[in-house]
Amino acid sequence: DVKVTQSSRYLVKRTGEKVFLECVQDMDHENMFWYRQDPGLGLRLIYFSYDVKMKEKGDIPEGYSVSREKKERFSLILESASTNQTSMYLCASSFERGYYGYTFGSGTRLTVV
């Protein structure tokens, strides 16, 4: 089974802190994605990457950046955490571009206080 592992299940950070959310997949998938999930808003795409060192903005990139130095790892960075970034963060990967389902990690519930 493909596994997408997110480093933390729950995280509490203070306003203004720099926050790193790590995601690792073990099936050599090319594509990786970061979503946030909020009640009533569904899943919103923050950033995605189709290759190592490649990144593209999703629908809500403001306040976030990403890093993909290795194919299996995709990191989401909150440069200066704010309370409106309190959310569930989901990482996903897929095999190739096009017609493949996404495999999601278990999510990181981030609370910014």
Add this chain to the structure above:
Amino acid sequence: GQQVMQIPQYQHVQEGEDFTTYCNSSTTLSNIQWYKQRPGGHPVFLIQLVKSGEVKKQKRLTFQFGEAKKNSSLHITATQTTDVGTYFCAGQPSGNEKLTFGTGTRLTIIP
């Protein structure tokens, strides 16, 4: 930008009743995918529909893709408590690989 709307937002049904959720896209899609998220869990890929008018079945679940490739539905026959969760559709516009997720339909079952 592309929008994918899903209705209803919530559905409460008696165990054994049927359930349907509908998905509508503002643009034509190359394919549509369906995911299920159990309470406290993460979305899990269920199925993908590619062809216009396509119908696929998984046991009690029936998935349809509209003729115009802009809408889709998921129908569950004789719901069971294991069906509880939020069902998301997600569409890929033609020529674009990025999925856009619907807002989801949360299904609860009354035993």
